Amino acid sequence: MKKILVANxxxxxxxxxxxxxKMGIKSVxxxxxxxxxxxxxxxxxxxxxxxxxxxxxxxxxxxxxxxISKELGVDGIHPGYGFLSENADFAQxxxxxxxxxxxxxxxxxxVMGSKLAAxxxxxxxxxxxxxxxxxxxxxxNEAIETANKIGYPILIKxxxxxxxxxxxxxxxxxxxxEQMERAISEAxxxxxxxxxxxxxxxxxPRHIEVQVVADKYGNVIHGLERECSIQRRHQKVVEETPxxxxxxxxxxxxxxxxxxxxxxxxxVSTGTVEFLVDDKLNFYFLEMNTRLxxxxxxxxxxxxxxLVEQQIRIARGEKLSVTQDDIKxxxxxxxxxxxxxxxxxxxxxxxxxxxxxxxxxGEGIRVDDGYEEGMTIPIYYDPMIxxxxxxxxxxxxxxxxxxxxxxxxxxxxxxxxxxxxTFVFEHDAFFSGNFDTHFVKNYYTPEKIxxxxxxxxxxxxxxxxxxWQEQQKKLSPVDHKSTSWKRRLAH
Amino acid sequence: xxxxxxxxxxxxNDFVFFFDQAAIDAADFFxxxxxxxxxxxxxxxxxxxxxxxDINGKKxxxxxxxxxxDMEIKDPLDQMLDSMGFSSASTxxxxxIKAPMPGLVLEIAVKEGQEVxxxxxxxxxxxxxxxxxxxxxxxAVIKRIAVTTGQAVDKGxxxxxxx
Numbered sequence: 001m002k003k004i005l006v007a008n009x010x011x012x013x014x015x016x017x018x019x020x021x022k023m024g025i026k027s028v029x030x031x032x033x034x035x036x037x038x039x040x041x042x043x044x045x046x047x048x049x050x051x052x053x054x055x056x057x058x059x060x061x062x063x064x065x066x067x068i069s070k071e072l073g074v075d076g077i078h079p080g081y082g083f084l085s086e087n088a089d090f091a092q093x094x095x096x097x098x099x100x101x102x103x104x105x106x107x108x109x110x111v112m113g114s115k116l117a118a119x120x121x122x123x124x125x126x127x128x129x130x131x132x133x134x135x136x137x138x139x140x141n142e143a144i145e146t147a148n149k150i151g152y153p154i155l156i157k158x159x160x161x162x163x164x165x166x167x168x169x170x171x172x173x174x175x176x177x178e179q180m181e182r183a184i185s186e187a188x189x190x191x192x193x194x195x196x197x198x199x200x201x202x203x204x205p206r207h208i209e210v211q212v213v214a215d216k217y218g219n220v221i222h223g224l225e226r227e228c229s230i231q232r233r234h235q236k237v238v239e240e241t242p243x244x245x246x247x248x249x250x251x252x253x254x255x256x257x258x259x260x261x262x263x264x265x266x267x268v269s270t271g272t273v274e275f276l277v278d279d280k281l282n283f284y285f286l287e288m289n290t291r292l293x294x295x296x297x298x299x300x301x302x303x304x305x306x307l308v309e310q311q312i313r314i315a316r317g318e319k320l321s322v323t324q325d326d327i328k329x330x331x332x333x334x335x336x337x338x339x340x341x342x343x344x345x346x347x348x349x350x351x352x353x354x355x356x357x358x359x360x361x362g363e364g365i366r367v368d369d370g371y372e373e374g375m376t377i378p379i380y381y382d383p384m385i386x387x388x389x390x391x392x393x394x395x396x397x398x399x400x401x402x403x404x405x406x407x408x409x410x411x412x413x414x415x416x417x418x419x420x421x422t423f424v425f426e427h428d429a430f431f432s433g434n435f436d437t438h439f440v441k442n443y444y445t446p447e448k449i450x451x452x453x454x455x456x457x458x459x460x461x462x463x464x465x466x467x468w469q470e471q472q473k474k475l476s477p478v479d480h481k482s483t484s485w486k487r488r489l490a491h
Numbered sequence: 492x493x494x495x496x497x498x499x500x501x502x503x504n505d506f507v508f509f510f511d512q513a514a515i516d517a518a519d520f521f522x523x524x525x526x527x528x529x530x531x532x533x534x535x536x537x538x539x540x541x542x543x544x545d546i547n548g549k550k551x552x553x554x555x556x557x558x559x560x561d562m563e564i565k566d567p568l569d570q571m572l573d574s575m576g577f578s579s580a581s582t583x584x585x586x587x588i589k590a591p592m593p594g595l596v597l598e599i600a601v602k603e604g605q606e607v608x609x610x611x612x613x614x615x616x617x618x619x620x621x622x623x624x625x626x627x628x629x630x631a632v633i634k635r636i637a638v639t640t641g642q643a644v645d646k647g648x649x650x651x652x653x654x
Contacts, residue, residue, distance in 0.1 A: 178612075178624070182622055182624065185622060186621075186622050189617075189622075233621075345591075348591060348592040348618075349592050349593065349594075349618045349619045350592075351592075351593045351646070379593050379594060379595070379618060379619070379643065381619070382619060383619045406557065407556060407557030408557065409557070410557070410559075412559065419558075453504070453506070453558065454506050455535075456537070456555045456556050456558060456560070457503035457504060457506040457508070457555075457560055458503070458506070458508055458532070459530055459532050459535070459537045459539070459555060460503050460539060460553045460555045460560040460562060461501035461503040461506075461508045461510070461560075461562055462501075462508075462510060462514075462515070462518050462520075462530060462532070463520060463528050463530050463539050463553060464501060464503070464551040464553060464560075464562040464564065465499055465501060465510055465515050465564060466515060466518055466520040466528075466530075467522075467528065467541070467544070467551060468544075468546060468549065468551060468564055469515065471544070471546045472546060
């Protein structure tokens, strides 16, 4: 492979291009009207304009991306995550155009992209699953009937969804109509498929997932687990590996289950098998994400593999160079997703210009970002600014390093999830490892952050007064008077 | 007013504090360097860095614990002037619904002149791939719709006006 096009934007496009360059391969960026000045465009060897800012007219325009690839002699397309990354039709068209799709096969994406087909696929491997209905629906009345049968709370999930998008919990029958309508509409506009899936909502669940890596010759290994239970709006915001609750024995079992899931669909490339873990540490297969995950850096840090490099090597036909026995956890890694969201205002998007942007640096600190000082966060895309990832010898060391890195991360102009990160990493429940996906609901209120801010503000205010009075004394009032007298006398 | 009871008002970002001269004098403040300060308050040892200072304009910016604070100092005279200037400010009630976040108007569910009830959906705002129903919190009549479907709106922009 000589030239790879990255069909994405922001931090992930940049992160992929860095590996591409490291491997001596040329990179091609694509961009919308909103991203002409974005770092991924400036970094790439070649860059091509796609269209207007909305993703439907730019980053989702698969045909145009393929046409550009042919014109520029691209021999591989990396889709990143989001956008076209789990679109089997796009992967098929890329393959049909004689270009290598750096990711799984369209068949594997189709199977795992449909929750129903995925469940069918893993059935014969005896992998435990959460109770729910066995077909996707688009009819509101049928959904209400089904939900009443399963019992509330229930979870509505877009059949073609992922990453928490198009997912809604319904606690009461009264809310079902409105929530179903919104879920279907959201699924249609985000994924082009309005069908949804309904299942029992397991209370007190942990979200633990397993990284898998598979080559084209049937070799599959797992890259240990990632604990992703700290979520807001059912989307991950903090991830770590290893999990504080997974024992070596459970690690082997859950890892093996993940490898089975990958084998059931003849998986190729990197992928992630998600499990729901209950309070007794029973795990249930949720779904497989047929892409590179946002949180892949925590795995890279403790298993010592560059997962994008693995994807490219696999795509060009190389066999896995490591075996399962080579995969040993080295220390502890934690990631905080830095979103342009206001943790004091219900995590609503906070759009604006980064009037100040300085990232933390140091040993064991990695920042994957796609913005620079002075840039504006566009409203059209995911509001993630960066991933802040740290590595420590132990979990405690990693937590301390993370807290310092958050302090050293200076962002002004937009509200971010950084103060929320401090709240999480200082919290006893997080420290003890005893938490589930309800962490935010159970422990977090904006007042907790505000109290801390107020305490700091009070000290700052007093220091400002002290300093101001001290500086004022240096101005000699006598000089002033004499100057003005002189001026009066001159007239 | 005696010197020690002179009260200073300090606005620090969204917070407001009052300190009298006695409290300022008693504060355990240490200047490590022209830009590095330390203050012990309630046994907390807090370090700060001076970012900006406008002594005449009474504006100071400090960084504490990784967070920056914009401070505005009001001495007793400033406070008196403020209270005179703003005491006559009218409390006009503008009845309107504003966008809680920037986004794209996906769908407008009401018409001008329509009577709406508490909890009715007014419109759907899409931001960052999430659809958010904007509901009304009380019964009202729609006076004017200030946006159109497909329009991008800023945070705080008026969406609809109410009678």
